[in-house]
Amino acid sequence: MDGSGDRPKSKRKSSWKKDPEAVKANILEIATEEFAAYGLSGANINEIAQKTSTSKRMIYYYFGDKEGLYCAVLEGVYASLRNAEDKLEVGNLPPVEALRRLVKATFDAHAKAPHFIRLVMIENIHNGDYLRKSEIVPKLNRSIIEKLEDVCSRGKKEGLFREGANALQLHWLISSFSFYNVSNRATFSASFGTEIFSKAMQSLVKDRVADMVLAAVVIGHEPRSWD
Amino acid sequence: MDGSGDRPKSKRKSSWKKDPEAVKANILEIATEEFAAYGLSGANINEIAQKTSTSKRMIYYYFGDKEGLYCAVLEGVYASLRNAEDKLEVGNLPPVEALRRLVKATFDAHAKAPHFIRLVMIENIHNGDYLRKSEIVPKLNRSIIEKLEDVCSRGKKEGLFREGANALQLHWLISSFSFYNVSNRATFSASFGTEIFSKAMQSLVKDRVADMVLAAVVIGHEPRSWD
């Protein structure tokens, strides 16, 4: 489709009129939208195909079947969340401030990654069957744990954190807030109204959550009063 | 099917050979299993029909269509969780102890209601579209909020709780832990192992969570160190 006969942008050997990488990426992008929106059984391959710039046959060519496509999508969103997390560097902040930063960043990262949230929800509906097959995902999640372990050990060494403060439990805790805050918006709103998800409230809640985590870990930390 | 010709167990006027209420209940029970297991699009009406003691025809007769059945299931699980919550009475406990009890009870109630959890997840995938149509569910959820409001106001009156401690935010907080702890087991385990979901660990985590909530609300509450 590029009028001139020169190389489009490929880093490989020479010019390709057809660009498989771009086609795959395009399929993945659309499929991510669709699976996130409708789930594994709810998403429709014909629909996906129609929204791509290629055809259904190509989906099967590159990803084998619906499940293969779903798995690829799943690994994709995990990888991109890791990417976001890795950008945050708190190694040279004092432990308390570092932890506060980590909590807030995790909260924000989840709020900004609705596709990730929805796909993880969907994967949990499927009991993690597809995630368990993945070889890359478990590795991805090491980095956030390592960060927390570093902060914990520094905090304890300086006598600021409680002994036994545990990176894994801490991560579980922080994820609870951050995940639920996005995943259950629809039903929570339907039952209790939307106030808590307003921009102003979300900012408050984020501070409150950070405060709570700190209070759990930092000796003598007194949370501020609520608004 | 009852050999003798006498009334089976009906409280209505006279004996019924066919018992519509029981048929409906049976359908709902099976449908709850299936929708919880496979989601709205994943569940299969033929499959459901086969597992009931009646036929597919009856499902359509009583519930109209697949969505109608799903809605009925959804309202059912909400109602039965409310039922469980309502059994807990903390009105005559001192505020701090009452709150601790409420947190632990909510944690336990969620852990024991996997169908509820899964159906709420599924409903969130559908953006709460079906829940929003329900007229009964919003009312159901009043009771837990009222309990928290009562405890909060008592705690504040006695000068134990921070001013501004808020029933809705508190409920959001408690639900986060309690819900996520069940909803995301599969993916969390796949990434970080299953230790945190062992019986012993769950008991610890529950105490820790209760402690955290108290620390957030109760003035001067110092959580115990972690194990």
Place this chain on the structure above:
DNA sequence: CATGAATTTAACTCAGCGGTACATTTTTGT
């Protein structure tokens, strides 16, 4: 330019599944 591997198109298959038609039996009201 002949060859063959990689990539792409278009049309087709076919069973699974949501939903229905219609007859039949059971219960109720009078």
Place this chain on the structure above:
DNA sequence: ACAAAAATGTACCGCTGAGTTAAATTCATG
């Protein structure tokens, strides 16, 4: 007893949507 209404059984329909077949096109290379 009898008609109207509620409840149920059986067989069927049509369409949707996952996956396939087979052939055409494109590109690298000798």
